[in-house]
Amino acid sequence: MSPEKILKVENLVVTFPAGAGKKVHAVSDVSFELAKGETLGLVGESGCGKSTTGRAIMQLIRPAQGSVNFEGSDLTRVKGKELRRIRQGMQIIFQDPISSLNPRRRLKDIIAEPLDIWSKLESEERYDRVREMCDQVGLDFESVKDRRPHEFSGGQCQRISIARALMLSPKLLICDEPVSALDVSVQAQILNLLRVLKSKYDLSMIFIAHDLAVVKNISTSVAVMYLGRICETADSDTFYTNPAHPYTKALLESVPEPDPSLIGSEGKMRLSGELPSVIDPPSGCKFRTRCPYSQDICAIQEPELVEISAGHKVACHFPISR
């Protein structure tokens, strides 16, 4: 029997109006599942639809099509109070923690905020809970409680947003580039913290990032997105030993290796050009304008996401094999 799923996203489509009655597809036909206790790394360049997917799962943006099953309900079909109640079970943290925190409030009230909406705890109990969460994320409650966000470093603000996200004991935590803006030393602290909290609170996670080395450290499975679509997905072991999509290869070879002896820097695959606009995407395979393996058929026919081995799916006419 397969492990219990906490989240099942099926055929998710998110569109935005693009003027003149046109629509852009920011997310096209994205499907994946997340088993309890797992971490899915959602990877790709800026603008490829990772954050939009995260927000559409939370219903912060309503998807145009598809379903988001979370703990037995399809979130796309519920609204209002019911939606808010179910959504307590999922929380999101963002890349830029400082601007996502209210600059005028004190730290203890920022962290307590989720409680104000959902439960009428007495202030004693509220702050007890805040104190406990501060402790969990490595902040000293007494010395930080009355400060405001600008007094903290980026890493500390990320700890604050994690504490706040965990106040209502969520089951799913969506982390949208939580370490991309941090120094490598602080990045390691936050990755370790997330790993500890995940097992302590039985969390499942979606970890959005663009650096595949970071994702490898924290994820049990990986999905790579390009221009609104998933182009490769597999469990981490398979993914990192047998990457098959040319875009995955380019992402892997762009990771800066911190050791010159590991680098055969000549002949590394580099992406030329920019991510094409979603307003006017290429025909056929969306990656073909930057793909060194592209053939005629790539411009004509869009490759489907097919399973090439158990759980390993790739959307490419000419997947790379070892």
Add this chain to the structure above:
Amino acid sequence: MSTTQTYMHVSQSSDSAPLLEVRDLKTHFETGRGRVKAVDGVSFSLNKGRTIGIVGESGSGKTVLSRSVMRMLPRHGVINDGQLIFDGQDISDYTDEQMRRIWGAQIGLVSQDPMTSLNPVVRIGRQITESVRLHLKIDKGQANEMAISILKSVAMPEPERRMRSYPHELSGGLRQRVTIAMALACGPKLIIADEPTTALDVTVQAQILDLLGSLQRERNMAMILITHDLGVVSDRCDEIAVMYAGKIVERAPTKYLFSNMKMRYTQALFESIPKLNAPSNVPLRAIEGRPPDLVNPPLGCSFAPRCAYADERCHTLEPPLMAAETPGHVFACWNPVGGMPPPPAHMVERLGVKPVREEKFFKS
């Protein structure tokens, strides 16, 4: 002359005259809280066409160092000391007036956030032509042609069309190409790139760093590449200097820095980086805590409060820069990786003592 300086001297390469020499540079700020020693006795030299990488966490003084080298510091409350020799001239006491001939024309700057160096309400084309015409006596038409060819050289797609764009209409990667184009416009001899790719995706980061590298080779420019990520400098620099709390704590030719890493902070920085060849889901060796407050830096080694190898001596006596076994390699650490190297023979001769060995300073 202090031991530190003697060692620094030994490590200097002498094959050709350096383009830039920084000697015992200090930049302190007077603030309400006290004196911030942002750069505190930094020395290095850089030859024509070569690259030095400066690596350290936020707040270690990298940006202040690069601003000090350019002599672009606030007017008030700054204490500045040390010597700066650029292209044979001592620019240590140059006024802004004199520096204006060097900024842009001789030394180009690429900073982390292109939005701060670009004017948001002026089209890209005009920004480049204006900076070109400031230094070169050419007319509008020539400047225009030159701007287009510079944009082409930084691989800007559709350069003619981009001349008419505003900065916000470009992606982060394209904006960084524009700042590189502007930094290169007048053919500087030195480029200072301060975290040029920190805000960018890995794919774009790789493109931008490749671009900087190839332009540098083509034009024989020297470069100071500043970053918090050792991964970024490992295959792009001739030499690497690691900075902590306003000081250089290890400096070596790149291959020796990685093959014979000595200083414990360098090691900790290296270990905190997630690596593709490491297994999934194992804790990273993070450096706990944060760099020290530069108003009240700790006694002894400034890394001691966070260092797993710190002992009594580390908390009381600051380690000087000492020579490693590998040539041109210095480090400041009492308990280095692989143990303390034997003192170089010529040092023993010259000083007539065993230099910077524990017995000399300490007996606990």
